[in-house]
Amino acid sequence: MEFLHSPNRSIKLSLIFPIFVLLFFSCIVSSTNSHDNTFIHCLVNHSQPSHPITSSIFTPSNPTFSSVLEAYIRNLRFNTSTTRKPYLIITALHVSHIQASIICAKKHNLQMKIRSGGHDYEGVSYVAEVPFFILDMFNLRSIDVDIENETAWIQTGAQLGEVYYTINKKSEIHGFPAGVCPTVGVGGHLSGGGYGNMMRKFGLSVDNVIDAQIIDVNGKLLDRKSMGEDLFWAIRGGGGASFGVVLSYKIKLVRIPKRVTVFQIRKTLEQNASDIIYNWQHVAPNIDNDLFIRLIIDVVNVTQNGTQNGAKTIRGSFISLFLGDSKTLVSLMNEKFPSLGLKESDCIETSWLQSVLFWTNIDITKPVEILLDRQPQSLNYLKRKSDYVKKPISKKGLEGIWKKMIELEGAILYFNPYGGKMAEIPSTETPFPHRAGNLWKVQYQANWNVAGKDVADYNINLTRQLHKYMTPFVSKNPREAFLNYKDLDLGINHNGKNSYNEGRVYGVEYFKDNFDRLVKIKTKVDPHNFFRNEQSIPTQPSL
Structure with missing residues (x-):
């Protein structure tokens, strides 16, 4: 496969190109400061004539700068007037644009943030406290x-x-x-x-x-x-x-099979949710590998006779993908998880691709081309945290969690079961260490849609309080966390003289014993720590 082929060029285009670059370059630099001009000049100098970088450079003076920046911001917490903005954005169209970005950023000591989809929960790919620019990869998507x-x-x-x-x-x-x-x-x-x-x-x-x-x-x-x-x-x-x-x-x-089966069943405490959830934690990590049952736990209003009385209760939502037909699934559930009461009428047989729509709350009758839409259905302010559970939680423990969640009200728990293939792969096979021994992963969620620091602080604190309450029920020494659920509460690396010690704080939670190997590799391939961010892998401390 070849990503890097050059397009055919006519002799006329080769003659026009130098004039075009000079004109475009003069427009870019006309209203930027000298530091930016020097950096941009470096980028242009390292650009290949066959793949000019000029059309990929967006400075704050460019009228489309804000739209390019905001196009892949997925957490509104980092899209405010006070959020530090990049010096510029490079929307790379060719590998040479990436190479030029690295060479020039090293030369001018600018921090580079690398962004693809922008879904990193803490905005690390497009926010920094120091001068920086964004290398945006969205055009490189073959x-x-x-x-x-x-x-x-x-x-x-x-x-x-x-x-x-x-x-x-x-x-x-x-x-x-x-x-x-x-x-x-x-x-x-x-x-x-x-x-x-x-x-x-x-x-x-x-x-x-x-x-x-x-x-x-x-x-x-x-x-x-x-x-x-x-x-x-x-x-x-x-x-x-x-x-x-x-x-x-x-x-x-x-x-995968041509037809898969999905379902979603919701149960409140008044519908025996506590017992069903207690059973789920014993069943979901051990059931057939073709079956995945996610559990979402949130707080809702109590409904009696079709009306809400103002009281709060816990709701458990069981969302499943089964790589098989509905009859086989119902039979399996009746044997292994009868308390959920799954019926064939609860099941939807569909294609695997349409099941993706189901799991992202899109009507599965809609054309699957909706998956090509690069913009989310909605954007929120949000905070996420993570944990791992190694032992089933007692009924008394669950009841305490319900009480705390109702007290906090806005925090949501996602339980994602492990077992199966996850338990078969050694913890050192990849840097991801959270394999055998974990029953499920916890994601803590808070979402809100009102701007303001007070609102943000309140909702972020909800996740922190619930995370703290869950301490007795989750992994210890270290308390494990998932890198894709990036959480700056675990520690921030300022990438100074204390970089290794700062990095070890969050690094052991994300990677456990694999952290030391990552540090050695980092030190070998990037000894001067060019590729860095608030939770990057540090280099080994110098003797």
Whole structure:
């Protein structure tokens, strides 16, 4: 597969190009400061005539700068008038634009933020407290599916919905195990681990990555063979942005049935939710690997005789994907999880691609082309945190959680069961260490749609309070966390003299014993810590 071919050029175009670059360059630099001019001049100087970088540079003086910046901001907390803005944005169209960005950023000591889909929960790919620019990958999103070999090359600016749609266009019996949100970017998702509702069957997204292309700190384009197995290991779950700019991943497709089954059943405390949830935690991690049952727990109003009386209760929502037909699923559930009371009328048999619509709350009768829409259905202010549970929680423990959630009201819990393939893969196979021994992963959520610091502080505090309350029920020493659910509460790296010690605080929670290996690889491939952010992998401290 070839991403880097040059288009044919006529002699006339080659004569016009230098004049065009001079005119375009003069427009860019006319209203920017001298530091920016020098940086932009460097970018243009390192641009290939066949692939000029000028049309990819957006400065604050450009009328479309704000729209380019905001197009991939997925957390409104980081889209305010007081949020620090980048010096400029480079919307790379070619690998040479990435190479120029790295070379010039090193030369001018500018921090580079690498953005694909913008779904990082803390805005780390497009916000910084120091002068920075954004390298935006959204134009580099080609997807090349090879059904004969059951593989695909995917550039990191692609989004999951586009990946699923493109695979399905080639084959109805192939898919890929990744996230349920179609607008998540491939770059951050895969480099952080990536999971979805097929992980109990096929493992994480990174468990199905077999090659990659990365541009290193020297501007060299490397594949798996030339980068070596250590770096290839690191960028499959250790966060690619700590090691280079990942251009593309080669994935291994998985075989799926033509028809799958989905359902969603909701139960409140008044409908025996406590007992059902208690049973879920024993069943969901141990049931057939073809079945994934997510549990969402939130606070709702009590409804009696069709009316709400103002009282609050807990609701458990059981959302499932089964890689098979509804009859087989109902039979399995009646045997293993009868308390949920699943009936065939609760089930929807559909294609795998349409099941993606179901899981993202889109009407499955809508055309699947909606997965090509790169904008989310809605945007919110949000905060997320994570945990891992190793032992079932007692009924008394659950009742205490319900009481705390009703007290807080705005916080939501997502329980994602492990087991199956997740328990079979060694914790050192990739940087992602949270394998055998974990029953499920917890995601804490708070969403709100009103601007203002007071509102943000209130909602962020909800997740922190619930996270603190859950301490007795979750993993310890370390208290594990998931890199894709980035959480700056775990620690921030200022990338100074104390970088290693600061990085170890959050690094051990994200990576456990794999952290030390990541540090060694980082030190080898990026010894001067060019690729850095608020939670990047640090280099080893100098003696």
